[in-house]
Amino acid sequence: MKYGYLLVIVLAAIALLGLSGFAADPLLYAPEKEQAVSVFHANPSILPEADAYDSEDFAWLMQALIDGQIQIITSLGNNDVAAMKQNLSAYSANNAWLEGTAGYLGVTGGDVGIFLAGIKDQEGILREMVNKSETMNALTAARERGAGDAEAAATIASQTAAVREAEVVLLERYLADHAAVTKSCAAIGLDTRSYGTAQVKVREIIRTIKAETAPVEIPVPPADAAGRMTLLVEPTTAAYLDTVQVFGLVSPAEEGREVTIFLDNRPRMTAITDSGGNYLSRITVEQIRAGDHTLSARTGNRSAAGKVVTISSSGTTTAFTAEAGYFNRSETGAFCNGTVMAGLPVRNLPVLILEQGEIMATARTAENGTFRLFVPLSPGIHTLSARFSAEDYPLGPSESPPVTVTAPPTPIRVLDVLGIGALILVILGAGMYLFLRPRPESPAEGEPLPDIFPEAAPAPDTPEIPPEIGTLLARYEAMLREQGLSEAARRGYLDLAARIAAHLRLPAYRTLTPRELSAICSGKRYSGIFDIFVDTYEKIRYGGSTHGEDRAGFEQELQLADVETGKGKA
Numbered sequence: 200m201k202y203g204y205l206l207v208i209v210l211a212a213i214a215l216l217g218l219s220g221f222a223a224d225p226l227l228y229a230p231e232k233e234q235a236v237s238v239f240h241a242n243p244s245i246l247p248e249a250d251a252y253d254s255e256d257f258a259w260l261m262q263a264l265i266d267g268q269i270q271i272i273t274s275l276g277n278n279d280v281a282a283m284k285q286n287l288s289a290y291s292a293n294n295a296w297l298e299g300t301a302g303y304l305g306v307t308g309g310d311v312g313i314f315l316a317g318i319k320d321q322e323g324i325l326r327e328m329v330n331k332s333e334t335m336n337a338l339t340a341a342r343e344r345g346a347g348d349a350e351a352a353a354t355i356a357s358q359t360a361a362v363r364e365a366e367v368v369l370l371e372r373y374l375a376d377h378a379a380v381t382k383s384c385a386a387i388g389l390d391t392r393s394y395g396t397a398q399v400k401v402r403e404i405i406r407t408i409k410a411e412t413a414p415v416e417i418p419v420p421p422a423d424a425a426g427r428m429t430l431l432v433e434p435t436t437a438a439y440l441d442t443v444q445v446f447g448l449v450s451p452a453e454e455g456r457e458v459t460i461f462l463d464n465r466p467r468m469t470a471i472t473d474s475g476g477n478y479l480s481r482i483t484v485e486q487i488r489a490g491d492h493t494l495s496a497r498t499g500n501r502s503a504a505g506k507v508v509t510i511s512s513s514g515t516t517t518a519f520t521a522e523a524g525y526f527n528r529s530e531t532g533a534f535c536n537g538t539v540m541a542g543l544p545v546r547n548l549p550v551l552i553l554e555q556g557e558i559m560a561t562a563r564t565a566e567n568g569t570f571r572l573f574v575p576l577s578p579g580i581h582t583l584s585a586r587f588s589a590e591d592y593p594l595g596p597s598e599s600p601p602v603t604v605t606a607p608p609t610p611i612r613v614l615d616v617l618g619i620g621a622l623i624l625v626i627l628g629a630g631m632y633l634f635l636r637p638r639p640e641s642p643a644e645g646e647p648l649p650d651i652f653p654e655a656a657p658a659p660d661t662p663e664i665p666p667e668i669g670t671l672l673a674r675y676e677a678m679l680r681e682q683g684l685s686e687a688a689r690r691g692y693l694d695l696a697a698r699i700a701a702h703l704r705l706p707a708y709r710t711l712t713p714r715e716l717s718a719i720c721s722g723k724r725y726s727g728i729f730d731i732f733v734d735t736y737e738k739i740r741y742g743g744s745t746h747g748e749d750r751a752g753f754e755q756e757l758q759l760a761d762v763e764t765g766k767g768k769a
Contacts (some may be wrong), residue, residue, distance in 0.1 A: 258387065258388075258389070260293055260296060260297045260300075261297065261311075261314060261384075261387065261389060262389050262390065263293055264293055264294060264297065264318055265318075265380070265384060265391060266390075266393045267286070267289070267290050267293070268290070268321070268325075268393075268394060268397045269394075269396055269397045270286045271283055271286045271287055271290060271325055271397075272397045272400045272401055272404075273400065274286060275325075275328055275404060276400055276403065276407075278332060278335075278336070280329060280332050280333055280336065283325075287322075287325055287326060287329065290322065291322060291326075292677050293677075294318060294319065294322050295673075296673075296677055297315070298315060298319070299670075299674065300674075300694075301315060303698070303701075310383040310386040311383070311387070313379055313380070313382070313383040314380055314387070316379075317376040317377075317379045317380035317383070318376075318380060321376050321377075324369050324370070324373045325373075327369055328366065330481070331365060331366050333442055333444065333481070334358075334446070334479065334481075335362055335363075337433035337434070337444035337446075338355050338358055338359050338362070338444075338446075340433050341431050341433045344433075350427070350429045351429070351431060353448060354429045354431055354446065354447055354448045355431070357475055357476070357477055358446050358448070358477050358479065359412075360412060360475070361473055361475055361477045363411070364412070366408055367405055367408055367409065370401050370404060370408075371405065373401055374398065374401060374402070377394070377397075377398050377401075381395070381398075426450065426451060427448075427449075427450050427501070428447060428448070428449050428496065428498065428501040428502060428503045429447045429448045429449075429503055430445070430494070430495065430503030430505075430506055431445075431446055431447060431506070432444070432445055432494050432508055434508075435507065435508050435509065436508070436509045436511065437509075437510055438511045438513050438542075438593065439484055439485070439541050439542075439543065439545075439592065440484060440541075440543045441484045442482070442483055442484075443481065443483075443484065443494075444481050445460055445470075445479070445481065445482065445494055446478065446479040446480070447496055447503055448477055448478075449476040449498060449501065450476050451476070452472070452474065452475050452476030453472060453476060454472060454474040454476075455472065456471070456472040456476075456478075456498050456499070457469055457470075457471060457498060458470045458471070458472065458478045458496055458497070459496065459498065460480055460494065460495070460496050461496070462482070462487075462492055462493075462494055463492050463493055464493070467482065468482070472498075482494075484510055484593065485592060486591050486592055487510050487592070488510070488590075488591060488592075489510050489511060489512035489593040490509070490510060491507050491509050492507070492509075492510060493505040493506070493507055493508075494506050494507075494508055510593045511593065512593045512594065513593060513594055513595065514541065514594075514595045514597070515539055515540065515545060515587055515594050515595055515596070516539070516540050516541075516597055517537060517538070517539050517550070517585050517586070517587045517597040517598060517599045518537050518538045518539075518540075518599060519535065519536075519584060519585035519600075519602060520535070520536050520537065520602060521533040521534065521535045521536075521574075521583050521602045521604045522534045522604065522747045522748075523576075523604040523605055523607060524746075524747060524748035524751070525607065525748055526575070526748075526751070527752065527755070529609070530573075530575055531576060531577070531578055531606045531608070531609055532573055532574050532576040532606060533573070533574050533576055533581070533606065534571070534573055534747045534748065534751050535552055535560075535562070535570075535571060535573070535574055535583065535585070536570070536571045537569070537570055537585050537599065538564075538567075538569050539564050539587045540568050541594055544564070544566065544567050544568025544569075545568050545587070546564055546565065546568060547563065547565075547566070548563065548564050548587070548592070549562070549587075549589075550563070550564060550570050550585050550586070551585065551586045551587075552572070552585055553584050553585070553586055554583055554584075559574050559576075559583070560572060560574045562585075570585075573751060573755075576606040577606060578606050578607060578608045578609060579605065579606055580606075581605075582601045582602070582603050583602050583604065584598055584599050584600070585599045586598040586599075671691060671694050671695060671757055671760075671761045672691075672754065672757055672758055672761065674690060674691070674694055675687050675688075675690055675694075675754070675757060678691075684739060684745055684750060685739060685740055685743070688736055688739040688740050688753060689740055691736075691753070691757050692713060692733075692736050692740070695729070695732070695760055695761070695764065696709075696713075698764050699716065699725070699729065699764060700716075702764070703719065703720070705719070713733040713737060714733060717729055717730050724763065725760065725763040728756060728759050728760045728763050729763075729764075732756040732757065732759075732760050735749055735752050735753045739753060
């Protein structure tokens with residue numbers, strides 16, 4: 200009997216340890232903090248009858264897209280290329296998000312499909328109009344700088360006429376898309392007043408272009424009859440991320456001729472002549488060292504004299520912060536964030552994380568110049584800094600001021616305690632069983648011993664996971680910038696839940712709480728990471744946590760869950 204009391208005491212101790220572990224991280228959440236009330240709890244029978252997806256998942260984004268075009272068109276009319284690029288960048292991010300969401304949910308037909316096709320084509324048109332505006336500005340600058348040069352005048356006049364003609368073709372295609380998109384918007388129930396204003400402005404821009412491009416006589420260089428090739432470069436001085444326009448004229452004119460453009464006698468890119476013999480290309484200054492460089496062009500047996508372009512070096516500034524914490528609640532270290540700027544963001548380049556000159560880790564900047572990573576550190580005080588240098592780019596090196604962090608001690612996790620307790624319980628239970636069980640008679644001499652280790656049952660087949668469409672982290676980061684951590688976490692959860700619901704064939708997954716959906720996933724390959732993901736999600740969404748450790752953990756778990764439920768997983 201005394202062994203029975205001992206067993207009860209051990210079980211009670213393990214239960215108390217488990218409860219203490221969840222005291223700071225409750226299993227339950229506050230439903231009143233959720234935006235939508237779940238009807239699943241009140242009436243489970245409606246689950247098979249509810250719609251799989253709600254139009255609110257993307258209708259608001261469709262409205263934002265058509266409303267956002269007026270800013271881009273206004274910038275185009277004002278020839279404000281910088282503002283047009285900025286507005287178009289946000290527009291493109293929203294369009295990519297909409298495409299990914301609608302494509303994954305399978306809502307790509309009917310009026311939504313017409314809307315998606317038209318908006319996608321308009322995005323490409325507006326992006327090309329940015330390039331045309333930059334080219335027109337370069338031609339204007341070249342005209343002012345090259346007055347009196349017959350070859351330059353011929354090239355500029357011919358290129359101007361070609362660009363203006365292309366602009367009209369593009370904008371008339373935009374109007375054709377506009378009619379189809381407007382019709383689909385009316386069927387969906389979207390407000391098209393702002394979108395209609397954009398259409399009116401486009402018509403005004405077309406009239407202005409036509410008025411400014413009345414037929415002009417293009418000067419002919421003296422030796423044109425024998426065959427000539429010209430080359431112009433604008434601007435002749437550039438810095439990091441500037442665009443250098445390279446254009447010229449091949450005569451006699453021949454459409455479809457391939458022109459090779461050289462940088463310091465090395466082939467850099469190719470361009471194709473139009474029906475007027477014009478060719479045009481552009482170079483974005485990135486992996487080019489500071490200094491003087493020669494641009495030249497060649498086609499067949501014709502070549503153009505080289506033009507010198509000077510690439511100036513830009514100084515950089517590296518900012519860096521570090522916050523001590525735990526990764527996956529077990530690994531100690533620091534969550535590091537920073538930016539590298541050279542006036543504009545320094546993109547897609549490595550940054551070294553150092554401790555007293557020793558390289559601890561390497562990060563890479565994103566398109567906006569930011570970088571972030573978790574650096575494992577032993578418990579104790581550490582002094583970290585970030586250093587940037589790129590010899591093949593026209594960028595000066597820079598290093599951040601040092602940051603001191605105190606890495607916390609390695610935690611003793613509740614699961615570890617529970618695991619040790621469970622092991623002790625198993626050992627005690629096995630000992631009690633062996634001590635108290637009736638002693639079987641010894642088998643007769645020569646009789647085989649019984650088999651007490653039967654073969655393990657084969658593992659069940661693992662279900663198929665639907666293929667990955669889109670990047671969950673990209674959509675989460677877009678929402679993070681717009682609406683903050685809580686809403687971004689909700690977006691990440693809904694995207695992942697939709698993917699799992701498609702696999703499990705749940706018609707109304709949005710009526711389930713995160714814990715209920717996690718329970719339904721039990722036994723699936725991705726159930727483990729999804730369960731951890733839900734735990735962190737509830738801390739942020741329902742507990743209001745903004746702690747760096749919870750945010751980094753959520754992002755890491757979202758990426759892992761994305762992989763586990765993505766293409767090729769079974």
